């Protein structure tokens with residue numbers, strides 16, 4: 001569950017500009033939501049708030065039932081581990097191979113190689129990259145990197161999955177494949193939020209949408 | 222076989238998700254730490270050497286007082302000196318020993334009248350000043366001053382010891398600064414990765430701990446290398462200097478073993494703590 005109450009965000013480097021303001025919405029547990037809007041509307045900023053990479057300047061925010069503003073900083077990592085993120089720019093670690101990139105969230109949780117191997121292998125198979133387990137991210141195609149980022153985001157079985165333009169650089173077939181994987185996570189009970197500036201995707205896969213424009217919420221539904 | 226190798230590689234890399242073995246590689250830091258450990262080993266040995274030299278001089282100068290008395294009235298004066306509190310014994314130096322001692326300067330002069338020299342042994346060093354004063358009160362008595370040379374030498378020895386400690390303190394400061402700089406370079410090289418780990422839910426202590434272990438290890442290695450060079454050099458130095466300074470052959474106990482053995486540990490601790498604090502401070506800027 002994600003609840004924004006009158007949320008505003010100003011970046012320290014943002015010269016006093018509000019990147020987001022007056023955001024009010026509730027995403028139910030287990031929902032699938034499109035986050036729509038043109039470039040610069042604030043989609044990545046909303047997702048950054050949701051996965052606790054930035055903290056709101058104003059307002060109240062609840063993520064997975066926790067009031068984030070009131071949490072001690074030391075308690076945030078525990079909450080972050082329950083959130084899966086597919087970054088707009090993937091953010092794969094270049095010095096780790098595909099297998100290690102997927103294993104990373106589990107290693108952060110302190111799992112041993114023995115305990116994480118089955119899950120990592122399964123995720124790599126799920127996104128069709130098992131044969132590339134030893135490949136460096138730089139040697140993968142854009143679509144493969146995107147799927148690898150998705151495998152990393154879901155390997156720890158998060159309760160909330162946020163994906164930022166997960167089809168941005170992909171052709172139609174690759175994009176459909178990634179969306180199918182996201183919808184499968186949703187079917188398994190994960191709360192999923194997908195940001196995209198594409199208008200075609202939400203038409204193809206109808207679901208509730210948050211529509212942003214210049215940092216404000218235009219509509220929700 | 223190739224499969225097992227790939228698996229091993231993967232495991233090795235898995236234990237180093239920050240890629241610190243690459244980001245904090247090279248021999249520059251260990252080499253500089255080695256140089257500082259070498260200096261520290263020399264300072265420690267210098268401090269111990271100066272200390273034992275001072276102790277030896279002190280011991281030789283303390284515990285005895287020479288009093289020159291006019292030959293007449295020697296008996297009552299001796300009684301008076303022996304009775305002073307803190308005096309273990311007061312014995313006249315035999316004439317023959319005195320003549321033997323003076324021969325290089327005076328030659329063989331059988332008829333020359335010599336003053337009586339009394340050698341006092343002191344049992345209570347704290348009473349020395351009082352004993353000197355009491356002895357000087359005896360008419361015609363001359364109390365030999367503690368050699369000015371010994372006092373000067375003691376001052377030099379203590380100065381050397383103090384200087385050695387100052388050098389050690391400077392070395393610790395420089396080592397700390399060095400580790401902080403190396404850590405910052407490591408952070409700069411891996412800031413993206415650190416941020417990603419942070420956003421995936423890594424705790425500050427996980428990330429800072431990885432840096433701390435890496436830098437602690439590099440510093441320990443460097444100090445071990447420095448010691449490996451220092452030990453033979455220090456032994457050669459002791460072997461040459463001790464017979465001259467202490468009039469005995471050098472012994473293993475002349476090197477400050479505990480101090481030397483603690484150098485890798487101290488270096489490792491400096492590396493660990495400094496890296497931990499440096500990375501910790503950097504991470505606190507993240508949300």
Ligand SMILES: Nc1ncnc2c1ncn2[C@@H]1O[C@H](COP(=O)(O)OP(=O)(O)OP(=O)(O)O)[C@@H](O)[C@H]1O
Nearest residue numbers: 011013014019038039040041042043044045046197
């Ligand atoms: N780190 C930052 N510092 C300062 N300003 C920022 C930062 N990130 C985003 N902004 C600003 O916040 C606003 C929203 O940016 P955001 O990245 O959230 O938009 P977006 O909808 O994700 O755009 P795109 O579709 O191009 O990814 C923009 O005006 C942008 O310049």
Ligand SMILES: [Mg+2]
Nearest residue numbers: 043044088164
């Ligand atoms: Mg964006």
